[in-house]
Amino acid sequence: MLFSYRGALRAGLVYLLVSIVWLQLSNYLLINFIDEPWALGRWLQARGYVWVSLSALVIYWIGRRFARAHALQQPLKENRERLRQAAAVFDCTREGVLVTDTQGLIVHVNRAFMKITGYQCEDVMGQRPSLFKSGRHSAHFYQQMFQALESTGEWSGEIWNRRKSGEVYPQWQTIRVIHDDQGQVSHYVAVFSDISAMKNSEHELAHLAHHDPLTDLPNRLLFTDRAEQALASAQVHKRGCALLLMDLDHFKIINDSLGHNVGDQLLKLVAERLSGLFGPGVTLARLG
Structure with a gap:
């Protein structure tokens, strides 16, 4: 904005200077070359018309330039606003975000990524996402992932990765292919969340469902399942199995x-x- 004000002031000063030069020069030429007063008056009037016409043309030309510049700047302004909004969402989201180029090299991460993984931005820039591999997935798992990306442009699923500390943890991750204006692949974006707490809760719920809350021994449900497995194994291998029921005497007292x-x-x-x-x-097990 300051630049436009300075440009308008400069243009006004240039116009004033040119006007003064034009008036002085035209006065000098008309007075020296025209002797008759009536002819001098007509030429002075014509000079005014010429200057007004030239001024109108210049103002029209400058106006068109400003209008064209404004028309070009408006989309740029809107794009900058959209980029600012996207950057705010990118940085404020609680999900980790990782962006790679077509070569699979990391070009951008957000703050949630650094908080979840423990890696800082400078640790991962230019690296490949294989840096986070946990070793819990086979090559076939990654082959299916890349096949889904090639066929549908998106993959979602549970994946185990490794933090900077070495801890292996579960993620729910979505990877999408980004295309440019020509339809060519330009980037890959991975958005993930840490589901360790959910996994721990599932494990705790499963444990509570199959164990006695007081003694932490298997309850009736888990005992029944293991007894059925023991009987089936005994039948297959032609061997026996034993069941011992114990009670505590005088426990009520x-x-x-x-x-x-x-x-x-x-x-x-x-x-x-x-x-x-x-x-x-x-x-x-405790059945009671």
């Missing part, structure tokens, strides 16, 4: 006289001692 808290502590201690007696391959 302990609950009634010392309280349920003491009874719970007793159950925990019994479970710990029995777990120490049995080796691998033996399922110790």
